[in-house]
Amino acid sequence: MGVKMKRIVIALLLVLTAVVGLAGCKKSNTPTIYVYNWGEYIDPEVIKMFEKETGIKVKYDDFVQNEDMYPVIQTGSAKYDVVCPSDYMIQKMIKEDLLQEINYDNVPNISNIDPTYLKSAEEFDPGNKYSVPYCWGTVGILYNKSMIKADIDSWGALFDKDFMKANGYDGKVLMIDSVRDALGIALVYLGYSLNSTNPAELEEAKNLLKDQFPMVDAYVVDQVRDKMIGGENPIGVIYSGEAIYTQRENPDLEYVVPKEGSNIWIDGWVIPKNAPNKEYAEKWIDFMCRPDIALKNFEYITYSTPNSAAREMIEDVDIKNSTIAFPDSSILERCKTFHYLGEEVETLYLNKWNEVKSN
């Protein structure tokens, strides 16, 4: 009886604590902002500074890719004040009426953002009504100068078999494992728009990628960094922000945005329709646009900042004038953002991509 009783009491206590624990998650009175951002995409120090200066507590969650974030906001299963999706996703969310307009009276620091990027952002957010650029970058080729002697300036370096064989890296290419990026590269190389919805053009792009398949060692996203730094592969497709990091680790690596053009992506802060506290969200966005804060974030995550005042403050001249972090306008003119193409076309893209891989 004694032992049995004890067990029952323990079990009861366990259930009780669980129930109390859950009930304890009720909202308290301290002002709180709910932030939803990419992983490793902010200097943690910045969050603490925000809390200290405004007295608003920050509840910070992160996501791995846009597609993980989207259903959370769409179903409203968790409410966030401020979120940081990419261009095409912002466009999709605007279209589906998931966002609310930002009141720029509360965001005076917007003046620090370079108008060039605000203009680029208009491609997906006309009038800059819903989003404020946070980070941006390009997609390009990273190659190892000690392993490939030829100069590389074209996507052809990833598609031209004779060129690859002549330089001895056929079968060693690291291609990007992302539907839009991979097909986008092929489309641009063929001279089409990277937002093409034309089935014939997509078919051509698919055939090009299918041809490329035997030349590819692996389809990767994050792993490209380690493989390139370690010299496992001589060439690969990479995001510009990662390129700066890999160059630091291995000076033989060179990053180019091919002459045919490429993708420029912009991640921006947006406020969901169901945000519990819009006022805090605008405070947060304004804080992120402050030059010292933007600089701190840039130094921590190494992705390019659209904040011209922050760029002026960069002490390291090499970085300040880095053509990777801040390519000149002639390169940027050749780069386009991704647009949201609608469900049907996205499915078509995925099917084409799967056909490429099921060789």
Place this chain on the structure above:
Amino acid sequence: MKSRKWLSFPYIIWMAIFIIIPLLMVIYYGITTKSGTFTFDNLALIADPINRTALWLSIKLSVVSTLICLVLAYPLALILNNMKLKNNSFIVLIFILPMWMNFLLRTIAWQNILENTGVLNTILKFLHLPTLELINTPSAIVFGMVYNFLPFMILPIYNVLIKISDDTINAARDLGANYFQTFLKIILPLSFPGIISGITMVFVPSLTTFVISTILGGSKVVLIGNVIEQQFKMINNWHTGSGLSLVLMVFILISMAILAKYDKEAEGKSVW
């Protein structure tokens, strides 16, 4: 005894929330379209050439890795059993120890071992042996599956073997059976339940994996798990993803039913 039944209540609630309800949701999504109407189209997509190839490749690779696991695990379990260690929690510890580390980390470690400039090839080069091109091939995936799931084969077989009474084996010997006869007619049939649960526990996760093929296959080898993952993560199509998962579940159920049938027959034999 009756009064304690309610103690299982938290577990039943747990199961309902995290197993039964999600399963029902998968079924619901699997047989509906985005507008909510009933359809079998999601299930029929398995016949699509790309998906069919992926499923077939998954089945092939998981059968191969299950067989390799069995061939490696059975003798090992026999040897461990013959050691008659007093403290057999030690054995369990040895095989569970690597599992204390995260599955993902261990798979990434294998990537570093198998790479062309990786640990294995560096050693081979040092010994002036020909290097191997393993990474980003189906063999690398089989490697990863065998490594990750081997303990799930060893432990059930070992658990069954230690339960076989020495008296049974001695009786067989007394009646004139030699070592091989004892093994074939006594030990093997009696250990059949362990083999069956081992096979299930290796085959099922191998069939559904998408992490191993991404990391060790360089995403060049597309398995059915990857196809399903893409439906959910890349184009946010839960309906097709769930439909394909349902088909996969059917395959698993069929393979388990076949095994269960053999299991019963084997038990029948062991009684004889």
